[in-house]
Amino acid sequence: EAQVTQNPRYLITVTGKKLTVTCSQNMNHEYMSWYRQDPGLGLRQIYYSMNVEVTDKGDVPEGYKVSRKEKRNFPLILESPSPNQTSLYFCASSSPFPGQGAYEQYFGPGTRLTVT
Amino acid sequence: AQSVTQLDSQVPVFEEAPVELRCNYSSSVSVYLFWYVQYPNQGLQLLLKYLSGSTLVKGINGFEAEFNKSQTSFHLRKPSVHISDTAEYFCAVSDRVGGTSYGKLTFGQGTILTVHP
Numbered sequence: 001e002a003q004v005t006q007n008p009r010y011l012i013t014v015t016g017k018k019l020t021v022t023c024s025q026n027m028n029h030e031y032m033s034w035y036r037q038d039p040g041l042g043l044r045q046i047y048y049s050m051n052v053e054v055t056d057k058g059d060v061p062e063g064y065k066v067s068r069k070e071k072r073n074f075p076l077i078l079e080s081p082s083p084n085q086t087s088l089y090f091c092a093s094s095s096p097f098p099g100q101g102a103y104e105q106y107f108g109p110g111t112r113l114t115v116t
Numbered sequence: 117a118q119s120v121t122q123l124d125s126q127v128p129v130f131e132e133a134p135v136e137l138r139c140n141y142s143s144s145v146s147v148y149l150f151w152y153v154q155y156p157n158q159g160l161q162l163l164l165k166y167l168s169g170s171t172l173v174k175g176i177n178g179f180e181a182e183f184n185k186s187q188t189s190f191h192l193r194k195p196s197v198h199i200s201d202t203a204e205y206f207c208a209v210s211d212r213v214g215g216t217s218y219g220k221l222t223f224g225q226g227t228i229l230t231v232h233p
Contacts, residue, residue: 033221040125042206043160043223058220090159103148103167103210105221107159 002027004108006091012114013081021076021111023091031094032074033058033105034066036087043090049074081115088112118143118209122224130232131199137192137227139207149190150208150221151181160206166190177201202231 004025013019025032033048035058045058049068063085065077074093078085089112092105123138141147151163164175171183181192190207207224 035223040225042122042225043208045221045223048220056220059222092160103150104162104165105150105152105160105208107161109159 002106004091004093004106006089006108006111008111009109010112012116014116015082016080019078019081019113021078021089021091021113023074023076023108024072025074025091025093025106026072027093027095027106028071029093029095029106030071031096032068033092033094034064034074034076035090035092036060036085037090037110038087046076046089081113083115086113086115118147118211118220118222120207120209120222120224122205122207122227124227125225126228126230128230128232129197132196134195135193135197135201135229137205137207137229139190139192139224141188141190141207141209143188143209143211146212148210148212149181149183150210151175151179151190151192152206152208152223154204154206154226156203163192163205197229197231199231199233201229204228 007022030051034046035043037043044060046064047066049055091108094105119142121140129135149166152160153163154160164173166173166183174180179194204226206226210221
């Protein structure tokens with residue numbers, strides 16, 4: 001089954017404790033992205049990657065890091081989480097090719113992060 | 117830089133009535149346009165997309181949208197809604213530069229559609 005998986009689904013942590021949210025897709029997609037969703041603000045792109053070792057900032061990259069060492073994985077790293085990073089996070093992947101649903105973003109189930 | 121404005125944060129409607137969810141965008145280049153739906157406590161699912169060609173795009177669940185380049189709009193419509201259409205709807209835009217999208221997607225703030233019996 002084609003899917004994007006994220007782990008963990010729920011996480012409660014404390015300020016300053018480094019954490020990583022994993023994201024993996026099995027569709028051989030070139031593009032992967034991370035978004036955060038906050039009430040009234042919609043989804044805002046944090047980082048995106050167009051292929052292995054190619055990443056770029058989205059609209060709200062401060063406080064986040066990413067890496068793309070393998071095509072299927074795109075982890076999101078919070079080196080020193082703060083309460084304003086409490087949010088619902090989504091990973092997504094897409095492909096520019098018509099046979100793979102050109103540019104349609106396939107979303108993971110989300111990770112609800114609480115930073116106290 | 118691209119931006120998206122969804123003109124209504126909430127739209128209440130009765131079952132079997134028509135509905136229109138409005139979306140305007142701004143971009144200095146050609147764009148790809150999308151509508152996504154998020155049911156309660158779930159991820160996002162693509163409703164429809166405009167990449168090129170016909171400006172009237174049909175999607176899943178009876179939804180359609182029309183791309184209007186002169187008005188920079190991409191409004192979503194359904195002629196008769198069901199209770200099950202209750203969800204949050206997001207409009208999104210991606211710049212098309214040189215015929216390809218560089219993966220940067222900007223979402224609107226979302227419109228909560230509530231269908232009443």
